[in-house]
Amino acid sequence: MKNFIEKLLKIDRRVIFLALTLLLVFPIVRPLGLPNKNIGNEVKALYEKIEGLPPGSFIMMSLDYDPATRPELHPQAVAVIRHAMRKNLRVMILTLNAGATGLIDEIGERMPKDIAPGKVYGTDYVILPYQPNPVAVMTQIGMDMYKIYDKDRDGALLKDMPVMKGIRNVKDMQLGMCITGTAMLDYWVAYTADKFKFPFAGGTTAVSQMGYAPYLQTGQLKGLMGGMKGAADYETLIGVKEKGTSGIDALSLAHMMVLILIVAANIMMLWLKYL
Amino acid sequence: MLKTRLNFAIIAVLFAAQAALAATPAPKADAAQKQELSGFAAKDMPYDKGEAVLLTWPSGPADVPGASYQVLASSGGAWQTAAELQFPADTKLAADFELPFWAWDRRAQAHAVQVELPGLFPDFKLGDEYKFKVKYVNGKVTAESPEAQAAPRPNLFNLARLNNLVLLVLITVVFFWTVSHAKRKGGLFIRRIAGLDAIDEAIGRATEMGRPIFYSTGIGGMSGVPTIASTAILSEVAKKVASYDTQLKVPHYDPIVMTVCKEVVKQAYTEMERQDSYRDDTNFFVSQDQFSYAAAVDGMIHREKPAACFFIGYFMAESLLLAEVGATTGAIQIAGTDQESQLPFFFTSCDYTLIGEELYAAGAYLSKEPMIQSTLKVQDFGKAFVMVSVAGGSLLLMAGTWFKWEPLVTAIRQIFKAY
């Protein structure tokens, strides 16, 4: 018996890899449709913040993620933009991460198709080009954003667009958001939100979500979406089920697998030690 | 030292500037006026770049619901106003200003309105004088204030941010004190880190078992603090290895780090007078590719079954791959990194883990490197400050609210706030 357990503990990791593959492929081929019920407080806070904004309010969204974290963060961005458009808010999308421009183009392309048909580019939303040096942009956007962003993504003069009416810096905006898998959200909090007293919220990968707990407690962040679960929560709140929600089945199974493996391995260890 | 003095000089100038500018909203009634609304005053808005004017007038029993004020401004021509300058009579009070007690009197029973002039007058020019008045409307009752004049001017110091500046000065002073002390002989006191004892134990075991020891400095370059700390610990490990005559293997990711480590290990052997047993292939280059490096080191650990593995330095995702193999081959594993996201993995699969600053401290303890030491000391000072502030602040705040000492509560809250 002991021999067997020892062997089992040192099992080739490729066997585990294979088991995980099969487990994850299963819900993709045949969705289980588990309900996503318990919604995180921080996601709810963000939803309510946007829900409470009067029509015409201005939201700045800094989408700073690249395809490496797309499955977690892209659904978050889409869900929030969808909500904002539905509430007739104005949205300005920018990025400080050069890898994100392709994903933003994808959003731009989807806007008239399914995110917000009927909304007009330049009147309801605008997409700005990538800019290097995040801290310079964050500092300038708190004072006079046109000094850095003189044109939109397609080279049109930004100041003249109807969507930018009455906007000069973050003091004229009602909410800022940064969705990122890097430390960009920390920068936004320090360089713009705190310095210019700008209400700010965030979306992060699950890996870094816990690290923002102190900023949430102090109110430096008004809300936070963490990982795919955060995206699924937001999709549930606005009642549009998309990529975030569909991943929850696979996550459920994989989580259980990790748990069972840890517990089983530790029981086997104890067995070896004491029996 | 000259730089220290220069810094003080600049800060001294800043202090002198702010002393001259401390502001209080002081409504000065103009007795000669007949209108109902008295005490209306206009002055430069303090702590700004010079584009706004502050209007104040006393608040009083007339500020009932339903009543409203309207502020009007003129640059000599027609009176201008804006939507945000018309407001209910019980709003826009001095108490609404987010400014701390040392820069603003929030208890003043007065209305205070900040008028941004460039918004009202597109041809705004710094230095121009502007006229202001305020109208009161409550149903059919109306009143108007006398005109008041003011020219906005730029302010030299944002007094509200004094708390920030004081802390900065404090940190700077402590910083220069530690730098000058760290460079002296003996350096600064840093306690021994418990994790270093685990190193002795691991090397002892490797000697008993006659198996090699693996030491990885991670994938950081030589400029990183974790890598510098790691080479200091490597030196300690190499000394022990030399005296026990065990075998040490150091696979490398970065050629420059490898060169430095070769010197470090050679030096350690020389210090223990075991030059004869030093081998140049102790340090060897593997791959400058994150995952290939991990795969190759994994293979070596799997084949050679070392008695102990050290993963100390800058690690990213490869931490998972490395620590797992060591754990399955039954090696004693000691890890250390400042990468928060990797710490959980190291902690679960290693026997001892140096967490973040502990790694720096271990490096500073062993190397007496003045740069790491001084940083560590300032951090300690900062932590002491934070501990005292949190303990004292929370007790005082609780006592203050409990016994209703309003000034104490306000003072404490506003000191620890950013403006």
Place this chain on the structure above:
Amino acid sequence: MSETMMIFGGWVAAGLTIFLFSFLYKDNPFFKIAEHLYLGAGMGWVFQTMLFQTWIPKVWEPLRAGDYYVLIPSLLGLTLVTQFFPKISWVSRYGFTFIMGYGSGLVIPLTISTDLMKQIGGTISPFMVSEITRGNATSLLNAAIVAIGFICVLFYFFFSVEHKGVIKKASNVGIYFLMLYFGAAFGNTVMGRFSLLYGRFDDLYKYSGERFHYATFVILGAMVLYFIVDHFRTRKPAVEEEAA
């Protein structure tokens, strides 16, 4: 974009994904090719973004319009590149000093306000209670846990005194708070990594369909075949290499 290009794209995407996954079995040339492609493509993407969204609109167009002020930052930026030529590498210092001085000057006061002042303020402000009621007892307790835990963690990272007596006890409590944080982070990391994997599997599933002529399956089969052939070709008798 024609349908052929779409299908070809599906094959490329599925192929590269499987090449990268093949590392799970063993380090192999296909993985290395895909990995190097990734390095190059990533740089290429950033380069073209820079070119069309920064350099052309921010440097080239103003220059053509006669705004020569942009020459100063451009030249300073270009000095950085002299780093690669040892003889004149000192020129790059002029660029670096601007970047470092500016970055350092900006960050100092902001860190003091965001990470020191506000965090202390956030820890102490929940203690503003005038009486202990059933309603606020829990929140007060939680606030006390945060404050005590915070102080204990700081004791753990305090290196100027020996850890003896009360300080040792406090730092021992501190480490448990760190463990709770790391544990929660670990749990969340598990979720994050699975989300990414799910995203890739979702794509692979899409490319396994008829529309893409079963790209995923074909490439997967080819990879398995490669590994079988490789196994017999390079069979080593003694050491079994650990899968990386």
Place this chain on the structure above:
Amino acid sequence: MTLIKKHIPLAICFIVGLLTLSTYYIPTKASENYIEVMNKWENIMAGFAFLLGLFSLFFSHYNKMKRKVDGWGYSLFVFVGFFAMVIPSVLSHGRQMVGPDLTGLGWGYRFLFNALSGTMFSVLAFYIVSTAYRAFRIKSAQAGVLFVAALIVIVGKVPLGQMIWETVLGWTHVGVTDIVQWLMDVPVVAGKRGILMGLAIGGIVTALKIVFGIERQYMGKD
């Protein structure tokens, strides 16, 4: 020569650092103008800083190919990947879409870069599972606490876990999501905040060292 090579750059760093620092405390128009100019300049300069990464990647792989070191052939693919992005981009002027049509750049992004970049880090999910099984050992009370926290989060974040918790521990009337929320609101705040302090002060000290010219690693060797 040391004046030009060393003292002037250090002086620039000191002056720029101090001026930038003071803009936080000094609200005058001059201070605002200064920081606005700096922001504009730094914005453009940082674009060129990207060339550093690009050149060092190119040089290292070019050297590998020139010296024919082990596996030099792979280095070729770095250039293949680079030009696979840049050439179509130049042809389409950096546009991914022309009307409803995908350009070569858009194709490259969607099928090449997206697949490669997305997969690189998803591989780690596999390692997490095998680490969980083969290396996650509860050897001490501390590791035990870590495990309990991890377990609660892993269970509480997904519907299946919540259902299992309800079935097994439903009688306690404590929802697992409430515990996850409490973890995030209380102990995690304390733990992370403790780490944050060290990082924050460390950051301030490093910045001070740079401004005062004590830390000059970025300047390279003399």
